[in-house]
Amino acid sequence: MRIQTVLVCLYFYLVFPENIIGLWWAVGSPLVMDTNSICRKSRRLAGKQQEICQNEKEIVAEVARGAQLAILECQFQFRLRKWNCTTARRSFAKVLRRDTRETAFVYAVTAAGVTYAVTQACSMGRLLQCTCDNNIPELTTDSSYRNKISDIITDGKFEWGGCGDNVEFGYLKSTEFMDARRKKRRGDITTLIQLHNNEAGRTAVMLYMRIDCKCHGLSGSCTLKTCWRKMPIFRDVGYRLKEKFDGSAKVIGSNDGKTLIPEGNTIKPPSREDLIYSEKSPDFCKRSKRVGSLGTKGRYCNPNSMSVGGCDLMCCGRGFSKEQITVTENCMCQFKWCCEVKCKTCVTEKTVYQCL
Template identity: 65%
Template sequence: MLSKVLKKDTRESAFVYAITAAGVVYAVTEACSMGKLLQCSCDNHIQDIRRDGEWEWGGCGDNVNYGYLKSKEFMDARKRKRRGDLTTRIQLHNNEAGRQAVKEFMRTVCKCHGLSGSCTLETCWRKMPIFRNVGTMLKEKFDGAIQVQSSNDGKRLETVHPTIKPPSVQDIVYSETSPNFCRRNKKVGSMGTKGRLCDPTSIGVGGCDLLCCNRGYKSETIRLRENCKCRFVWCCEVHCQTCEHDKTFNRCL
């Protein structure tokens, strides 16, 4: 299913490319900081900055520039030869949006040093954002994705609707309208949402109203048997009781 979806320039494929590029940046940068790669280490470009009369000493931060370069090499390598193609331009743009989601949202982390908890010396370094936050930012970009087309000279992307601002490097872009993922459709690679578990109390994407595409859902209560009241017995066993409880599952029709 995923391979068919990625062949189209929809907002869903745009998000996949962006989050994948961000993931490569994150993984490589993290590996550098942990000393797992011989080619790089943490970012040790120390700069002394005076702030409010106190010294702030730059520590050894996450080497996001190295992660960025490796992500660019890995994700963009096969696309560079076909830059004039609309699909290629869109994919390269979304790759960059994913990388920017990590690079542009680096955070400053500081640690105080001194006797009795005083902050006579403050060491600060740059650290990557939490990846869940990166995903949240890209999801917001997905919700506000901009539909684009190739310019007349084929050298840039421009918006389909002239009233919408041109996409920035952080924006996610697409050119094709998304297919209807509510129903099963092998041609577009959609498995549909029939049988999907949903939450009838949620108004989000996992809620029954949205996920079931207003088709309704059915509820089924099942009695489950699970280990409970476990205790450690010296030495060396774990004894558990078996508890039964009812659990309701809601599935889309």
């Protein structure tokens, strides 16, 4: 299934979860990534979403780019798991129908991807409505950290400058686009869970901004540093969210229907960085149209691993086969000045293991 089609399907599910049955209108369309087409098809847009579609179509393009970034990261983080964030037809959308740990990750990484893409577009000058962020960071409540920054600035050796990433703008647009419609349905446990996981994704970007610096001075001396805020590498965001997936908390609705509480009395309430879910995940071992599982038959595995990706777990006890395959790849690459890389083509035999 084309990645562009999946992006639009993901977009419609994230914005209109109640309209899941009508997701597949875009299958086969060459216009699925066209901003005008997305907004024109989205007749049920309301509030901020409609306003963004009408007045900030360049933001919608970055939303789509962020969704693509999110799907690729999801596939990397889950490449060794039974559910590998597949974008196969009739699978992805059905998996997202349930409030499972997998769905929690998809929502979180998508919100993070949208935040990341919009913020990056700001820094690169693609969006006229935002500028670089040149403010001193306020991302920590640690007063000693802020005092340390002030001390460095006042000694004449350090100053804020450059083009800092305006993550606050990316955070705002991600919130407006992904949360706006759901805020009207807060009494629904699914809505509460999705809003929480959206926020966890944005938090994984916003709370982990890093500082980049450039030295100035004669002969490479660093008599003065110019520093600015940069977003974390998105792969690090993915790793952070994957850790939260592994430690995600199962929740239930409170009696008043306005909040979520842990299912067990001994479990601490989840923080804004944690992922939450309310339904047990399918085992994904066997093909099931009902839950969108493609099963693990034919998946590659590692017979020497006893953890995720190992044949025992991946193949669900069914066993695995061993075969030799021919692999063609670049090898013996050399860098030629300037600026070319030349490689030879090597053909090798490789042993692979596949689940039965």
